[in-house]
Amino acid sequence: MSALVWISGASAGIGAALAAAVPFPDARVIDISRRGGTAEHLRADLADPADWPLVEQQFTKELAEYDGDRAIFIHNAGAVTPIGPAAGVDPTAYTRAALLNSAAPQVLGAAFLRASAHLKCERHLVMLSSGAAKTAYAGWSSYNAGKAAVDHWVRTVGQEQPADGCRVIAVAPGVVDTAMQSEIRATAESDFPSVARFHDLKRTGALTTPESAATGIWSLLTQDLPNGSRVDLRDLT
Template identity: 40%
Template sequence: MSETIVIVSGASRGLGAALALAACRPGTLLVTLSRTEPALLAQHAREHQCAHRHYTVDLADPVATEAVAQGLFSELPGGARRYRLINNAGTVEPITPAATLDAAAVAHALHVNVAAAMLLTAALLSSAPSTADRRVLNISSGAGRRPMPGWSVYCATKAALDMYTRTVKLEQQGSGLRIAALAPGVIDTPMQAAIRATLPDAFPAVEDFKALHRSGQLAAPADVAARILDYLERDDFGQTELDDIRDY
């Protein structure tokens, strides 16, 4: 029987893949959600005596996301003492001035960055026993708290995720649920590579991100993942609803 159930969305690469690997611990059931199964995760889980289940889903599809969310909770074994939901899935696209946005790109970002977290959290709230230690961590961004030209969609969706976190915390007062939105800092991931490939006309701050990369100031995903998992288990987790891992 697994005493701890950890669910990680967007686990196929970048920070999500690092979180999934770091969460592989004895006595844990790790559940990952992404379009493709994280490479080598199944073998890694076996080596670390961690049960693992993967659900292939496009988190840009809210109907499919809701179905998977409800299905995975119905299939979880009973008796877990701890539930950890890490809503990590996210996209920085589209990177473009607000005047050039189109419906498909906006909808895709809204579904991945906001709706997926809402639907997975709703499934946990309605399915995980209230007697268990339930914690939800939404991976946000400093962009949700500071506007940047070219990132109108990314900034808006991360700000929405922050406000959603605050609202759920109010709704769940007295229920035992703990929830927080955490900015992870600037990490050396494929998302950062995509940002650096953007033209200055679309994202004026691109040279700043290139300079961070050249000067070695991007954090390693494994290091950040370890710090985030430690943060998730802090006794005071959830007291600060909008947080930044760089403060720890």
């Protein structure tokens, strides 16, 4: 069965694992990122609003006459940096993080919903969340707020879908052993007071792999979840 799949941030980490584990043999997979991670790549800096229309234009073009079995957008791109007190980090970097973590998911998610609204095939919009959406960590204000915004956006938009509409969910994958975790552990305690916890998670082997997270995320597409659900993969084990 055919599928058209977009994954933002598929050049590394969970995004790359998602692209490698697409469970549809004939899927066409498109990476949306700055660097590129799949055979098809839409180059876009999702922290720059000037690039957001490029994504919407591709959604619109590719889905206008799409006659496949399913259309999927997994928004995985996000950044925990800059880490530190909101009043102390670089303001330009902070602005980019706020745009990437909070605004881009909403704008791009809405663009996918508009572009796919006329389709009768299976449609899925999956937003990557985090435990940070519920737990406030000093030094992570942009990341915390962005993931909380994703969760609430999904809850709201899920309510807006008709019975045959797009299935919209948010997924917290747990603590995954990616480059982001390396960035976190390299942070000084003065900027991130909880850093010792993340050193302990690495030392004790408590991190999950990107491949395991990807498998868990893909499995949710076959589950009968209420539209607008927020799922933590750790609750499924």
